Amino acid sequence: MLYHKILVALNGEVAEKSVIDEAVRIAYALEGELEAIHVNDPHAGKASMMMDTLPKLDVEDVRKIFADNGYEALAKRIPVQILEGENYAETIAKATRRADLLIIGHHPKNALHAFLVDATDERVADLVDCPVLLVPVK
Structure with a gap:
């Protein structure tokens, strides 16, 4: 089989439907x-001056994201890993060691933003050994 173990990395944002749809489509097709x-950032949920911390999620929160996007049956049985780390890219990369494919959302940026900010999805792609599918998130 081309891709047996497929990981989809979710950050808990509302706009991840395209990422979930693509992950489910590929997993079923293959x-x-x-x-x-x-x-989860170790500091998530705590008062902070940092504005870019992702929401702190647990397994049920991730399952709810799948259910809310129309995958109720899958939501009940999908394996979910909740990891913790300050460096999202390195933490995701470690989780992919036994994966055949990683699917992650990509937030398109304008040229100035791309110059100033190194996106997590790009850092992940630099660190992992498996193929990475970047799905545009709008």
């Missing part, structure tokens, strides 16, 4: 095993 991962 009869692969789909697993969801989310990385």
Whole structure:
């Protein structure tokens, strides 16, 4: 099988439907095993001056994201890994060691933003050993 273990990395944003749709479509088409991962910042949920911290999620939150996007049956049985780390890219990369494919959302940026900010999805792609599918998130 081309891709047996497929990981989809979710960050908990509302606009991830395209990422979930693509992950489910590929997993079903290839009869692969789909697993969801989310990385919690150790400081998530605490008062902070940092505005870019992702929401702190647990397994049920991730399952709810799948259910809310029309995948109720899958939401009940999908394996979910909740990881913790300050460096999202490195944490996701470690989780992909046994994966055949990683699917992650990509937020298109304008040229100035791209110059100033190194996106997590790009850092992940630099660190992992498996193929990475970047799905545009709008």
